[in-house]
Amino acid sequence: MSQGAGEAREHPSPPPxxxxxxxxxxxxxxxxxxxxxxxxxxxxxxxxxxxxxxRELEGRRTLRTEIDGRGYxxxxxxxxxxxxxxxxxxxxxxxxxxxxxxxxxxxxxTELGVDTMKAVAFGRRGDNPARLESFxxxxxxxxxxxxxxxxxxxxxxxxxxxxxxxLIARVAEMARRMHAGGVNHRDCYICHFLLHTxxxxxxxxxxxxxIDLHRAQVRSRTPRRWRDKDLAALHFSSLEIGLxxxxxLRFLRAYFDxxxxxxxxxxxxxxxxxxxxxxxxMERFQxxxxxxxxx
Numbered sequence: 001m002s003q004g005a006g007e008a009r010e011h012p013s014p015p016p017x018x019x020x021x022x023x024x025x026x027x028x029x030x031x032x033x034x035x036x037x038x039x040x041x042x043x044x045x046x047x048x049x050x051x052x053x054x055r056e057l058e059g060r061r062t063l064r065t066e067i068d069g070r071g072y073x074x075x076x077x078x079x080x081x082x083x084x085x086x087x088x089x090x091x092x093x094x095x096x097x098x099x100x101x102x103x104x105x106x107x108x109x110t111e112l113g114v115d116t117m118k119a120v121a122f123g124r125r126g127d128n129p130a131r132l133e134s135f136x137x138x139x140x141x142x143x144x145x146x147x148x149x150x151x152x153x154x155x156x157x158x159x160x161x162x163x164x165x166x167l168i169a170r171v172a173e174m175a176r177r178m179h180a181g182g183v184n185h186r187d188c189y190i191c192h193f194l195l196h197t198x199x200x201x202x203x204x205x206x207x208x209x210x211i212d213l214h215r216a217q218v219r220s221r222t223p224r225r226w227r228d229k230d231l232a233a234l235h236f237s238s239l240e241i242g243l244x245x246x247x248x249l250r251f252l253r254a255y256f257d258x259x260x261x262x263x264x265x266x267x268x269x270x271x272x273x274x275x276x277x278x279x280x281x282m283e284r285f286q287x288x289x290x291x292x293x294x295x
Contacts, residue, residue, distance in 0.1 A: 025125035032067055033121040033137065042123050046135040049074050064140070071140030072120070075099055075214065078133060098134035100124050105183055105216035112181040114174050115209045117141065141209050143198050147171070148191035148237065155242035166203040168247055172254035174210060175230065184226035186215040189237035228270055232277035239278060
């Protein structure tokens with residue numbers, strides 16, 4: 001496609017993960033969008049995609065669309081405005097300015113061997129942080145079920161022990177690789193691990209994918225604070241699926257890849273933090289979703 005002043009530069013292949021656009025416009029298109037949007041403004045084409053809207057927020061829209069019978073998820077970012085940026089900074093939260101955070105996280109996780117979504121289109125343009133325009137399109141992962149749904153009945157219908165141990169080990173391995181590779185998720189709940197169901201999962205054949213990375217951060221090294229927040233989110237989101245103390249010890253052994261005795265001694269502050277943070281998150285969750293309260 002021809003490029004004029006201010007137009008996005010197109011990359012036939014994704015740039016290395018962790019390397020941002022430097023503030024300039026950037027565009028990556030894979031099939032079917034490279035052909036479908038040929039000769040068009042890809043930002044307008046992305047905004048024109050139709051489908052089932054999953055979430056609509058000020059400055060961000062998420063929808064599912066189909067092209068030639070295949071499903072895709074589309075996230076459109078229109079700029080959050082300075083008010084939202086300042087509100088997040090005042091409350092010590094990092095604002096999500098666009099789709100680039102997810103794009104970079106997907107690239108890094110793929111390099112690390114952590115199964116995740118495949119991006120088939122990404123674009124970003126604009127210099128004003130409050131008015132950045134961006135989009136990302138990922139292939140639908142199907143058929144899958146979230147670990148939250150898959151494990152929901154475990155307290156009354158326990159899974160085969162070997163399958164449970166295999167799932168615990170796989171989640172621990174994925175989290176370890178993610179953090180060792182400089183990525184922290186910021187929403188690392190079990191609902192964001194998708195279990196592929198075809199073929200049916202067995203202890204020797206599990207396929208999990210990590211999703212919903214729009215708040216993820218990518219660095220050369222994951223700070224301990226953010227690592228611990230991810231682990232606390234995993235701990236909290238698994239509190240009601242019937243895991244035993246032994247199951248949680250198995251997770252720690254697999255995550256740290258060190259003898260359990262050593263982990264318990266050297267990571268005592270983390271273990272205390274997980275207990276406190278799990279209780280705090282559960283109390284907040286129960287308060288937010290108490291009968292008669294609006295979500």
